[in-house]
Amino acid sequence: MATETASTCTGSTLLQPISDIINLPLDQVNFVVCQLFALLTAVWFRLYLHPSKTSTFVRHVVATLLGFYLALFCFGWYALHFLVQSGLSYSIMIFAGLEHMHKYCFVVALGYLSFCQITRVYVFDYSMYSADFTGPMMVITQKITSLAFEIHDGLAKKEEQLSSSQRYLAVRRMPSLLEYLSYSCNFMGILAGPTCSYNDYMAFMEGTGYHSITEANGKENGKYKINHPSPKSDVISKLCTCVISLGVYLSIYKMVPVERSIDDSFISSTPFYQQVIYLYLSMLSLRPKYFFVWTLADAINNAAGFGFNGYTRQGVPRWDRISNLRIMDIEFATSFKTFLDNWNIQTALWLKRVCYERCPINPTAATFLLSAIWHGVYPGYYLTFLTGIAMTMAARAIRHNVRPHFQGSLTHQRIYDVITWAGTQVAICYTVVPFVLLAVETSLKFYKSWYFCIHLLCLLLVLVLPVKPRHLRAKEQQANSLEGDSQQADSGKHNHHSATDKNCNQKHKST
Known part of the structure:
Protein backbone atom coordinates (compact mmCIF):
# COMPACT_ATOMS: atom_id res chain seq x y z
CA MET A 1 0.00 0.00 0.00
CA THR A 208 2.82 44.79 19.51
CA GLY A 209 0.09 42.17 19.92
CA TYR A 210 0.81 41.56 23.60
CA HIS A 211 0.73 45.24 24.54
CA SER A 212 -2.62 46.12 22.99
CA ILE A 213 -4.37 43.14 24.53
CA THR A 214 -2.66 43.56 27.90
CA GLU A 215 -3.68 47.19 28.06
CA ALA A 216 -7.26 46.28 27.20
CA ASN A 217 -7.31 43.83 30.11
CA GLY A 218 -5.11 45.89 32.39
CA LYS A 219 -7.75 47.08 34.85
CA GLU A 220 -9.28 43.65 35.25
CA ASN A 221 -6.01 41.76 35.49
CA GLY A 222 -3.63 44.50 36.56
CA LYS A 223 -1.58 42.51 39.05
CA TYR A 224 -1.26 39.61 36.61
CA LYS A 225 -0.01 41.65 33.64
CA ILE A 226 2.96 40.09 31.85
CA ASN A 227 4.20 41.70 28.66
CA HIS A 228 5.24 38.42 27.02
CA PRO A 229 3.54 35.43 28.70
CA SER A 230 4.80 31.97 27.85
CA PRO A 231 2.57 29.68 25.74
CA LYS A 232 4.31 26.57 27.09
CA SER A 233 1.43 25.13 29.13
CA ASP A 234 -1.13 25.73 26.38
CA VAL A 235 1.12 24.17 23.73
CA ILE A 236 1.66 21.08 25.87
CA SER A 237 -2.07 20.82 26.59
CA LYS A 238 -2.91 21.07 22.88
CA LEU A 239 -0.29 18.50 21.95
CA CYS A 240 -1.85 16.09 24.49
CA THR A 241 -5.20 16.74 22.82
CA CYS A 242 -3.59 15.92 19.47
CA VAL A 243 -2.22 12.60 20.73
CA ILE A 244 -5.57 11.58 22.21
CA SER A 245 -7.48 12.64 19.09
CA LEU A 246 -5.14 10.76 16.77
CA GLY A 247 -5.29 7.66 18.95
CA VAL A 248 -9.08 7.72 19.04
CA TYR A 249 -9.32 8.21 15.29
CA LEU A 250 -6.87 5.44 14.37
CA SER A 251 -8.35 2.94 16.83
CA ILE A 252 -12.09 3.53 16.38
CA TYR A 253 -12.84 4.96 12.94
CA LYS A 254 -12.24 1.71 11.03
CA MET A 255 -14.65 -0.07 13.37
CA VAL A 256 -17.61 2.16 12.43
CA PRO A 257 -17.09 3.37 8.84
CA VAL A 258 -19.73 5.71 7.46
CA GLU A 259 -19.98 3.64 4.26
CA ARG A 260 -21.68 0.86 6.19
CA SER A 261 -24.73 3.12 6.60
CA ILE A 262 -25.56 2.62 2.91
CA ASP A 263 -24.90 -1.13 2.84
CA ASP A 264 -28.04 -2.94 1.70
CA SER A 265 -27.75 -5.74 4.24
CA PHE A 266 -27.17 -3.23 7.05
CA ILE A 267 -30.20 -1.17 6.04
CA SER A 268 -32.50 -4.17 5.71
CA SER A 269 -31.43 -6.00 8.88
CA THR A 270 -30.87 -3.13 11.32
CA PRO A 271 -33.70 -1.41 13.20
CA PHE A 272 -33.95 2.28 12.48
CA TYR A 273 -33.00 3.41 16.00
CA GLN A 274 -29.83 1.32 15.75
CA GLN A 275 -29.04 2.96 12.41
CA VAL A 276 -29.33 6.34 14.13
CA ILE A 277 -26.98 5.28 16.94
CA TYR A 278 -24.52 3.80 14.43
CA LEU A 279 -24.49 7.00 12.39
CA TYR A 280 -23.81 9.07 15.51
CA LEU A 281 -20.92 6.81 16.56
CA SER A 282 -19.52 6.83 13.03
CA MET A 283 -19.44 10.63 12.84
CA LEU A 284 -18.19 10.84 16.42
CA SER A 285 -15.18 8.71 15.44
CA LEU A 286 -14.50 10.81 12.34
CA ARG A 287 -14.26 14.19 14.08
CA PRO A 288 -10.98 13.47 15.98
CA LYS A 289 -9.11 13.61 12.64
CA TYR A 290 -10.06 17.28 12.37
CA PHE A 291 -9.39 17.81 16.07
CA PHE A 292 -5.85 16.55 15.52
CA VAL A 293 -5.07 18.67 12.46
CA TRP A 294 -6.56 21.93 13.74
CA THR A 295 -5.27 21.63 17.31
CA LEU A 296 -1.75 20.87 16.07
CA ALA A 297 -1.91 23.92 13.77
CA ASP A 298 -3.06 26.05 16.71
CA ALA A 299 -0.22 24.72 18.88
CA ILE A 300 2.33 25.63 16.17
CA ASN A 301 1.11 29.24 16.06
CA ASN A 302 1.07 29.45 19.85
CA ALA A 303 4.61 28.06 20.06
CA ALA A 304 5.71 30.92 17.80
CA GLY A 305 4.00 33.40 20.12
CA PHE A 306 0.91 33.97 17.97
CA GLY A 307 -2.60 33.60 19.35
CA PHE A 308 -2.40 35.42 22.69
CA ASN A 309 -5.86 36.65 23.66
CA GLY A 310 -5.49 38.34 27.03
CA TYR A 311 -5.99 36.87 30.49
CA THR A 312 -8.75 35.13 32.37
CA ARG A 313 -10.08 36.66 35.60
CA GLN A 314 -7.66 34.39 37.47
CA GLY A 315 -4.73 35.86 35.53
CA VAL A 316 -4.13 32.82 33.32
CA PRO A 317 -2.98 33.69 29.77
CA ARG A 318 -5.42 32.76 27.02
CA TRP A 319 -4.01 31.44 23.74
CA ASP A 320 -7.22 30.97 21.76
CA ARG A 321 -7.23 34.05 19.52
CA ILE A 322 -6.96 31.99 16.31
CA SER A 323 -8.20 28.62 17.62
CA ASN A 324 -10.30 26.73 15.12
CA LEU A 325 -12.52 24.67 17.40
CA ARG A 326 -13.82 24.18 20.93
CA ILE A 327 -14.17 20.44 21.38
CA MET A 328 -16.45 20.34 24.43
CA ASP A 329 -18.79 22.97 22.97
CA ILE A 330 -19.00 20.88 19.79
CA GLU A 331 -19.76 17.58 21.49
CA PHE A 332 -22.35 19.11 23.85
CA ALA A 333 -23.88 21.63 21.45
CA THR A 334 -27.61 22.10 21.97
CA SER A 335 -28.31 23.88 18.69
CA PHE A 336 -27.23 23.68 15.07
CA LYS A 337 -25.83 27.23 15.30
CA THR A 338 -23.80 26.46 18.43
CA PHE A 339 -22.20 23.49 16.71
CA LEU A 340 -21.29 25.54 13.64
CA ASP A 341 -20.00 28.44 15.75
CA ASN A 342 -17.50 26.15 17.47
CA TRP A 343 -16.47 24.05 14.46
CA ASN A 344 -13.85 25.50 12.07
CA ILE A 345 -14.22 28.83 13.85
CA GLN A 346 -11.89 30.88 11.67
CA THR A 347 -13.63 29.73 8.49
CA ALA A 348 -16.98 30.65 10.02
CA LEU A 349 -15.61 34.11 10.80
CA TRP A 350 -14.30 34.46 7.24
CA LEU A 351 -17.71 33.52 5.81
CA LYS A 352 -19.39 35.98 8.15
CA ARG A 353 -17.05 38.87 7.32
CA VAL A 354 -16.86 38.52 3.53
CA CYS A 355 -20.37 37.21 2.83
CA TYR A 356 -22.99 37.16 5.58
CA GLU A 357 -22.46 40.75 6.78
CA ARG A 358 -22.20 42.13 3.24
CA CYS A 359 -24.75 40.16 1.22
CA PRO A 360 -27.97 42.18 0.83
CA ILE A 361 -30.17 39.25 -0.30
CA ASN A 362 -30.65 36.06 1.73
CA PRO A 363 -27.25 36.08 3.45
CA THR A 364 -27.80 32.65 5.03
CA ALA A 365 -28.22 30.87 1.68
CA ALA A 366 -25.37 32.89 0.13
CA THR A 367 -23.04 31.96 3.00
CA PHE A 368 -23.76 28.23 2.72
CA LEU A 369 -23.32 28.39 -1.06
CA LEU A 370 -19.97 30.15 -0.72
CA SER A 371 -18.88 27.54 1.81
CA ALA A 372 -19.76 24.76 -0.66
CA ILE A 373 -17.83 26.42 -3.52
CA TRP A 374 -14.83 27.01 -1.25
CA HIS A 375 -14.73 23.39 -0.07
CA GLY A 376 -14.53 21.93 -3.56
CA VAL A 377 -16.36 20.47 -6.54
CA TYR A 378 -17.66 17.19 -5.14
CA PRO A 379 -21.49 17.03 -5.34
CA GLY A 380 -21.63 15.80 -1.77
CA TYR A 381 -20.44 19.17 -0.52
CA TYR A 382 -23.35 20.93 -2.20
CA LEU A 383 -25.86 18.41 -0.85
CA THR A 384 -24.48 18.97 2.64
CA PHE A 385 -24.65 22.76 2.52
CA LEU A 386 -28.07 22.84 0.85
CA THR A 387 -29.30 20.61 3.65
CA GLY A 388 -27.53 22.94 6.09
CA ILE A 389 -29.67 25.84 4.89
CA ALA A 390 -32.84 23.91 5.73
CA MET A 391 -31.40 22.84 9.08
CA THR A 392 -30.47 26.40 10.01
CA MET A 393 -33.91 27.75 9.14
CA ALA A 394 -35.65 24.96 11.08
CA ALA A 395 -33.38 25.38 14.09
CA ARG A 396 -34.03 29.12 14.07
CA ALA A 397 -37.79 28.49 13.97
CA ILE A 398 -37.59 26.10 16.93
CA ARG A 399 -35.49 28.51 18.97
CA HIS A 400 -37.84 31.45 18.39
CA ASN A 401 -41.09 29.55 18.93
CA VAL A 402 -40.40 26.60 21.25
CA ARG A 403 -37.50 27.59 23.48
CA PRO A 404 -39.36 30.39 25.37
CA HIS A 405 -41.82 27.79 26.72
CA PHE A 406 -38.99 25.92 28.49
CA GLN A 407 -37.40 28.87 30.27
CA GLY A 408 -39.78 28.96 33.21
CA SER A 409 -37.74 26.71 35.50
CA LEU A 410 -34.32 25.11 35.71
CA THR A 411 -35.81 21.63 35.29
CA HIS A 412 -37.55 22.61 32.08
CA GLN A 413 -34.35 24.19 30.78
CA ARG A 414 -32.43 20.97 31.45
CA ILE A 415 -35.09 18.92 29.65
CA TYR A 416 -34.94 21.29 26.70
CA ASP A 417 -31.12 21.07 26.62
CA VAL A 418 -31.14 17.26 26.59
CA ILE A 419 -33.72 17.09 23.81
CA THR A 420 -32.01 19.73 21.69
CA TRP A 421 -28.59 18.11 22.23
CA ALA A 422 -29.86 14.79 20.89
CA GLY A 423 -31.66 16.51 18.03
CA THR A 424 -28.60 18.60 17.16
CA GLN A 425 -26.27 15.60 17.04
CA VAL A 426 -28.62 13.62 14.81
CA ALA A 427 -29.20 16.64 12.56
CA ILE A 428 -25.45 17.27 12.19
CA CYS A 429 -24.73 13.62 11.38
CA TYR A 430 -27.57 13.51 8.86
CA THR A 431 -26.39 16.72 7.23
CA VAL A 432 -22.72 15.84 6.79
CA VAL A 433 -23.10 12.31 5.42
CA PRO A 434 -22.83 13.57 1.80
CA PHE A 435 -19.74 15.55 2.84
CA VAL A 436 -18.07 12.23 3.69
CA LEU A 437 -19.51 10.08 0.89
CA LEU A 438 -18.93 12.82 -1.74
CA ALA A 439 -20.92 11.18 -4.56
CA VAL A 440 -24.54 11.99 -5.41
CA GLU A 441 -25.64 8.38 -5.82
CA THR A 442 -24.37 7.18 -2.44
CA SER A 443 -25.59 10.32 -0.67
CA LEU A 444 -29.11 10.01 -2.07
CA LYS A 445 -29.09 6.31 -1.22
CA PHE A 446 -28.46 7.20 2.40
CA TYR A 447 -31.18 9.85 2.46
CA LYS A 448 -33.63 7.43 0.81
CA SER A 449 -32.89 4.84 3.49
CA TRP A 450 -34.01 7.48 6.00
CA TYR A 451 -37.00 8.42 3.77
CA PHE A 452 -35.70 12.03 3.70
CA CYS A 453 -37.38 12.30 7.10
CA ILE A 454 -35.30 15.16 8.50
CA HIS A 455 -35.58 17.14 5.25
CA LEU A 456 -39.36 16.82 5.47
CA LEU A 457 -39.36 17.71 9.17
CA CYS A 458 -37.32 20.86 8.47
CA LEU A 459 -39.73 21.88 5.72
CA LEU A 460 -42.70 21.36 8.03
CA LEU A 461 -41.13 23.38 10.84
CA VAL A 462 -40.25 26.28 8.53
CA LEU A 463 -43.80 26.37 7.15
CA VAL A 464 -45.57 26.02 10.50
CA LEU A 465 -43.36 28.05 12.84
CA PRO A 466 -42.95 31.68 11.74
CA VAL A 467 -39.65 33.53 12.11
CA LYS A 468 -39.31 37.24 11.50
CA PRO A 469 -36.80 38.32 8.84
CA ARG A 470 -33.38 39.41 10.06
CA HIS A 471 -33.92 43.15 9.46
CA LEU A 472 -37.21 43.09 11.39
CA ARG A 473 -35.57 41.24 14.30
CA ALA A 474 -32.78 43.82 14.31
CA LYS A 475 -35.32 46.67 14.37
CA GLU A 476 -37.22 44.99 17.18
CA GLN A 477 -34.04 44.54 19.24
CA GLN A 478 -33.12 48.16 18.60
CA ALA A 479 -36.60 49.31 19.64
CA ASN A 480 -36.41 47.22 22.82
CA SER A 481 -33.00 48.69 23.58
CA LEU A 482 -34.26 52.23 23.06
CA GLU A 483 -37.32 51.48 25.20
CA GLY A 484 -35.07 50.17 27.95
CA ASP A 485 -32.90 53.29 27.76
CA SER A 486 -36.00 55.45 27.85
CA GLN A 487 -37.34 53.65 30.91
CA GLN A 488 -34.00 54.11 32.66
CA ALA A 489 -34.03 57.79 31.77
CA ASP A 490 -37.61 58.16 33.02
CA SER A 491 -36.65 56.32 36.18
CA GLY A 492 -33.72 58.67 36.64
CA LYS A 493 -35.94 61.69 36.11
CA HIS A 494 -38.51 60.30 38.56
CA ASN A 495 -35.82 59.73 41.17
CA HIS A 496 -34.48 63.23 40.54
CA HIS A 497 -37.93 64.81 40.95
CA SER A 498 -38.58 62.72 44.07
CA ALA A 499 -35.31 63.87 45.58
CA THR A 500 -36.13 67.49 44.68
CA ASP A 501 -39.62 67.24 46.24
CA LYS A 502 -38.13 65.68 49.35
CA ASN A 503 -35.62 68.52 49.71
CA CYS A 504 -38.35 71.09 49.22
CA ASN A 505 -40.51 69.44 51.92
CA GLN A 506 -37.59 69.39 54.31
CA LYS A 507 -36.93 73.07 53.66
CA HIS A 508 -40.63 73.87 54.17
CA LYS A 509 -40.68 71.97 57.48
CA SER A 510 -37.55 73.72 58.69
CA THR A 511 -39.06 77.09 57.74
Missing part, protein backbone atom coordinates in the same frame (compact mmCIF):
# COMPACT_ATOMS: atom_id res chain seq x y z
CA ALA A 2 2.71 2.46 0.99
CA THR A 3 4.89 1.46 -2.01
CA GLU A 4 2.02 2.20 -4.35
CA THR A 5 1.57 5.60 -2.71
CA ALA A 6 5.23 6.45 -3.23
CA SER A 7 4.73 6.65 -6.97
CA THR A 8 1.68 8.85 -6.62
CA CYS A 9 2.85 11.30 -3.94
CA THR A 10 3.67 14.66 -5.45
CA GLY A 11 6.02 15.72 -2.65
CA SER A 12 9.35 14.47 -1.32
CA THR A 13 10.02 10.72 -1.06
CA LEU A 14 12.69 11.19 1.63
CA LEU A 15 10.41 9.71 4.29
CA GLN A 16 9.38 6.67 2.24
CA PRO A 17 11.07 4.19 4.65
CA ILE A 18 8.99 5.56 7.54
CA SER A 19 5.87 5.27 5.39
CA ASP A 20 6.70 1.61 4.69
CA ILE A 21 7.31 0.82 8.35
CA ILE A 22 4.10 2.33 9.75
CA ASN A 23 2.04 1.48 6.64
CA LEU A 24 0.60 4.96 6.18
CA PRO A 25 0.44 6.92 2.88
CA LEU A 26 3.56 8.97 2.24
CA ASP A 27 1.68 12.23 1.84
CA GLN A 28 0.22 11.84 5.35
CA VAL A 29 3.66 11.07 6.77
CA ASN A 30 5.10 14.14 5.03
CA PHE A 31 2.31 16.32 6.41
CA VAL A 32 2.70 15.20 10.03
CA VAL A 33 6.51 15.39 9.95
CA CYS A 34 6.39 18.87 8.40
CA GLN A 35 3.95 20.06 11.06
CA LEU A 36 6.19 18.67 13.81
CA PHE A 37 9.15 20.40 12.17
CA ALA A 38 7.10 23.60 12.07
CA LEU A 39 6.34 23.18 15.78
CA LEU A 40 10.04 22.97 16.69
CA THR A 41 10.84 25.84 14.33
CA ALA A 42 8.10 27.92 15.93
CA VAL A 43 9.74 27.56 19.35
CA TRP A 44 13.07 28.66 17.83
CA PHE A 45 11.32 31.51 16.02
CA ARG A 46 9.80 32.82 19.26
CA LEU A 47 13.00 32.51 21.32
CA TYR A 48 15.69 33.57 18.85
CA LEU A 49 13.82 35.77 16.38
CA HIS A 50 11.78 37.59 18.98
CA PRO A 51 10.76 41.15 17.96
CA SER A 52 13.03 42.51 20.70
CA LYS A 53 16.04 40.67 19.19
CA THR A 54 15.61 41.07 15.45
CA SER A 55 13.86 43.24 12.89
CA THR A 56 10.39 42.68 11.51
CA PHE A 57 11.93 42.36 8.03
CA VAL A 58 14.01 39.35 9.09
CA ARG A 59 11.00 37.72 10.74
CA HIS A 60 8.97 38.12 7.56
CA VAL A 61 11.75 36.70 5.36
CA VAL A 62 12.33 33.65 7.56
CA ALA A 63 8.61 32.92 8.00
CA THR A 64 8.01 33.15 4.24
CA LEU A 65 11.00 31.06 3.11
CA LEU A 66 10.26 28.33 5.65
CA GLY A 67 6.64 28.30 4.51
CA PHE A 68 7.58 27.73 0.87
CA TYR A 69 10.07 25.04 1.87
CA LEU A 70 7.39 23.07 3.72
CA ALA A 71 5.01 23.49 0.79
CA LEU A 72 7.61 22.16 -1.66
CA PHE A 73 8.42 19.22 0.62
CA CYS A 74 4.75 18.19 0.89
CA PHE A 75 3.47 18.98 -2.62
CA GLY A 76 6.47 19.33 -4.90
CA TRP A 77 6.13 21.81 -7.73
CA TYR A 78 2.36 21.90 -7.24
CA ALA A 79 3.21 24.40 -4.50
CA LEU A 80 3.81 26.92 -7.29
CA HIS A 81 0.03 27.27 -7.47
CA PHE A 82 0.26 29.05 -4.11
CA LEU A 83 2.55 31.66 -5.65
CA VAL A 84 0.43 32.05 -8.78
CA GLN A 85 -2.78 32.55 -6.81
CA SER A 86 -1.11 34.99 -4.40
CA GLY A 87 0.65 36.86 -7.22
CA LEU A 88 -2.51 37.34 -9.27
CA SER A 89 -4.42 38.66 -6.28
CA TYR A 90 -1.62 41.01 -5.19
CA SER A 91 -1.41 42.43 -8.72
CA ILE A 92 -5.13 43.21 -8.57
CA MET A 93 -4.69 44.91 -5.19
CA ILE A 94 -1.92 47.11 -6.60
CA PHE A 95 -3.29 47.99 -10.02
CA ALA A 96 -7.09 47.86 -9.62
CA GLY A 97 -9.04 50.77 -8.18
CA LEU A 98 -9.86 50.64 -4.48
CA GLU A 99 -13.60 50.86 -5.17
CA HIS A 100 -13.85 47.40 -6.77
CA MET A 101 -10.51 45.82 -5.90
CA HIS A 102 -11.98 43.55 -3.21
CA LYS A 103 -14.57 42.13 -5.62
CA TYR A 104 -11.97 41.36 -8.29
CA CYS A 105 -9.69 39.69 -5.74
CA PHE A 106 -12.56 37.64 -4.40
CA VAL A 107 -13.53 36.37 -7.87
CA VAL A 108 -9.94 35.69 -9.00
CA ALA A 109 -8.79 33.96 -5.79
CA LEU A 110 -11.91 31.81 -5.48
CA GLY A 111 -11.95 31.15 -9.23
CA TYR A 112 -8.32 30.00 -9.28
CA LEU A 113 -8.98 27.73 -6.29
CA SER A 114 -12.00 26.22 -8.07
CA PHE A 115 -9.93 25.78 -11.26
CA CYS A 116 -7.29 23.81 -9.33
CA GLN A 117 -9.95 21.71 -7.59
CA ILE A 118 -11.68 20.88 -10.89
CA THR A 119 -8.45 19.90 -12.65
CA ARG A 120 -7.27 17.83 -9.69
CA VAL A 121 -10.50 15.87 -9.46
CA TYR A 122 -11.86 15.65 -13.01
CA VAL A 123 -8.95 16.24 -15.38
CA PHE A 124 -6.40 14.10 -13.55
CA ASP A 125 -7.30 10.80 -11.93
CA TYR A 126 -7.96 11.63 -8.29
CA SER A 127 -6.42 8.37 -7.09
CA MET A 128 -3.10 9.33 -8.71
CA TYR A 129 -2.54 12.28 -6.39
CA SER A 130 -2.99 11.42 -2.74
CA ALA A 131 -1.60 14.77 -1.58
CA ASP A 132 -4.30 17.42 -1.94
CA PHE A 133 -2.42 20.62 -2.70
CA THR A 134 -5.71 22.53 -2.82
CA GLY A 135 -6.08 22.19 0.97
CA PRO A 136 -3.50 24.91 1.72
CA MET A 137 -4.92 26.95 -1.16
CA MET A 138 -8.25 27.05 0.67
CA VAL A 139 -6.62 28.80 3.63
CA ILE A 140 -4.64 31.12 1.34
CA THR A 141 -7.91 32.01 -0.42
CA GLN A 142 -9.42 33.00 2.92
CA LYS A 143 -6.45 35.21 3.77
CA ILE A 144 -6.30 36.85 0.33
CA THR A 145 -9.99 37.68 0.19
CA SER A 146 -10.13 38.81 3.82
CA LEU A 147 -7.20 41.16 3.26
CA ALA A 148 -8.80 42.58 0.10
CA PHE A 149 -12.00 43.43 2.00
CA GLU A 150 -10.01 44.84 4.93
CA ILE A 151 -7.99 47.09 2.61
CA HIS A 152 -11.19 48.23 0.92
CA ASP A 153 -12.72 49.06 4.31
CA GLY A 154 -9.62 50.92 5.44
CA LEU A 155 -8.87 52.93 2.30
CA ALA A 156 -12.13 53.26 0.36
CA LYS A 157 -14.79 53.64 3.06
CA LYS A 158 -15.56 56.27 5.67
CA GLU A 159 -15.43 55.44 9.36
CA GLU A 160 -19.19 55.85 9.81
CA GLN A 161 -19.83 53.25 7.10
CA LEU A 162 -18.02 50.52 9.05
CA SER A 163 -19.20 48.37 11.92
CA SER A 164 -17.07 48.18 15.05
CA SER A 165 -15.48 44.88 13.99
CA GLN A 166 -14.78 46.23 10.50
CA ARG A 167 -13.06 49.28 11.99
CA TYR A 168 -10.80 47.00 14.03
CA LEU A 169 -9.96 44.81 11.01
CA ALA A 170 -9.59 47.66 8.48
CA VAL A 171 -6.11 47.93 6.92
CA ARG A 172 -5.00 51.56 6.53
CA ARG A 173 -2.07 51.06 4.13
CA MET A 174 -1.24 48.74 1.24
CA PRO A 175 1.00 45.86 2.39
CA SER A 176 4.40 45.37 0.79
CA LEU A 177 4.94 42.21 -1.26
CA LEU A 178 7.02 40.64 1.51
CA GLU A 179 4.37 41.38 4.16
CA TYR A 180 1.68 40.01 1.88
CA LEU A 181 3.53 36.73 1.19
CA SER A 182 4.49 36.37 4.83
CA TYR A 183 0.85 36.75 5.86
CA SER A 184 -0.52 34.31 3.28
CA CYS A 185 2.27 31.68 3.15
CA ASN A 186 4.15 31.69 6.49
CA PHE A 187 5.42 28.37 7.86
CA MET A 188 3.05 28.44 10.83
CA GLY A 189 -0.09 28.22 8.71
CA ILE A 190 0.92 27.19 5.19
CA LEU A 191 -0.21 23.56 5.56
CA ALA A 192 -3.28 23.70 7.77
CA GLY A 193 -3.97 27.31 8.74
CA PRO A 194 -5.78 28.62 10.61
CA THR A 195 -6.61 31.87 8.90
CA CYS A 196 -6.32 35.12 10.83
CA SER A 197 -6.77 38.84 10.27
CA TYR A 198 -3.93 40.79 8.68
CA ASN A 199 -3.80 43.28 11.57
CA ASP A 200 -3.46 40.50 14.13
CA TYR A 201 -0.67 38.88 12.13
CA MET A 202 1.23 42.15 11.71
CA ALA A 203 0.86 42.92 15.42
CA PHE A 204 2.39 39.51 16.16
CA MET A 205 5.27 40.01 13.72
CA GLU A 206 6.00 43.50 15.04
CA GLY A 207 5.68 42.42 18.67
